Amino acid sequence: MQTELSKRLGVEHAIFGFTPFPAVAAAISRAGGFGVLGAVRYTAPDDLKRDLDWVEAHVDGKPYGLDVVMPAKKVEGVSEADVEAMIPDGHRQFVQDTLAKYGVPELAEGEASGWRITGWMEQVARGQLDVAFDYPIKLLANALGSPPADVVARAHEQNALVAALAGSARHAVKHKEGGIDIVVAQGYEAGGHTGEIASMVLTPEVVDAVDPLPVLAAGGIGSGQQAAAALALGAQGVWLGSLWLTCTEADVSSPAVTRKLLAAGSGDTVRSRALTGKPARQLRTEWTDAWDDPAGPGTLPMPLQGLLVAEALTRIQKYEVEPLLGTPVGQIVGRMTSERSVQAVFDDLTRGFEEAVDRINRIAGRSGT
Template identity: 55%
Template sequence: MQTDLAKTLGIEFPIFAFTHCRDVVVAVSKAGGFGVLGAVGFTPEQLEVELDWIDEHIGDAPYGVDIVIPGKYEGMGATDADELEEQLKAMIPQEHRDFVQKLLADHDVPDLPEEERMRELIGFGTAIAGPQAEIALSHEKVKLLANALGTPPPDVIENVHSKGKLIAALCGSPAQAARHKAAGVDIVIAQGTEGGGHTGEIGSMVLWPEVLDVLGDTPMLAAGGVGSGRQMAAALAMGAQGVWTGSLWLTVAEADVPPAQMQSYFD
């Protein structure tokens, strides 16, 4: 099941596991795959803690980190995360806030305890994702940085390459794949609309060959609804260098998922 990309990364199986759970990253990489930790939801300080833990438990296996820096977004260019968060909050109409509060009150949903509240903006844009990328690249066992939304900025691509690591980017259309390739992205992840995350409107079996035709020698990972060995074999036969998977890792024993939520995936 070896592919050229698997050999480059030093892994046995070209299975890339996107997850927000550090335990899953470690389990997959130690089993011969390639775990990728989603950084969205972590402050730079929290991400450092997570990566230190992974480094301590993963042995000599490699892994990756996934960040989000869209090509366009409100507040683009902002470098202070707190200021950007307040700026975006100010754009939410009061009637929207009132609707949410009424909905919660009507159904007797209590307020979250202060210690359980999450920041509403963590990881989208350079204000947070920039420092996240720097932290990820400082860890020797991190061999891949992926951008989940849009072509990575030129300075990020240059920084990744200067550290001797690879950079990947997700796409949902051949046009997006072409932009990634032109920008110098090493790996393009073609995610069909069957994917559980943010996707385009093209089905996986249509998207993958179209993207392969655009990329030429640039490696492609197939994503979007991949959950079995047969699907993986089909993707590899088509020309993919591996598969990028996500949702299925919410159902494994190592996943940090509440029991009721996990059961809902099987019902």
């Protein structure tokens, strides 16, 4: 599965795997794809350094990348406390009431919430980059709009390509104007933040809009057949995130999350603002239902919602409160029915791709197949 982009990056297959787990990222690159480590959870630079050291030691010299969450617009002089102060009391009460209804225990004294708003703020992302550029990363992806111009320039100096996610052709064109190298077209069916337009429509629209920039298709891809479909739509590669969550190398927050992922069907996700304040696809739970219920207070805008629910989500995860326990994941979750190694998943992708090519050639009446 070779495109101009995969050749340029020196990988065997045009399969890009986004993951928050170093062991998964390294295994994807070792398998012949391109592993991209999500940096958003690294609020301490030393933690990122430790994990990049690990990746570097386990990647067998293969290329890999980093995904940051960096807003294009700088918010000057706003602290986490300033943001905290903007949250209405009624919303705080709703969180407490919902947790109480399900008997969710409190964290121990001094125990920190696992998720901090700071991971989403520019200065933290810049700290991550200061660490990351000491490593030979070949791709810097930004999950939240175009990265700032100086970051793009710095990446290019370091010989890294820059990618940005887009849910519409309009956003993709803005990214192109920002000087990036690759657009990740993220369809409605994808896990995490998504727009309304499905991959089947979005991918070729973005390909046309940013030509000649290469486009990676994201959303709904969990098999080689789906990869073949995305490439037929004009993508130069596929960007997979959800599929790795049930890999044996993944360090998912709790066994209960893994169980829920393995049991979920394609109809068991919802695009909800409950997690961050922007629509993000995730497992549908009684927690997302509570936020999406018109009878409730509704969600707050980003970044308030994320800050509001951070401690609650940590408690729900820690105590594995099943009805409330969720995770971002795409509609492809219906295909994630067993725990397998990254290599086994990868072999399945490349085999399925070849089968799809055989099939399409038979349909086209092409000889030699």
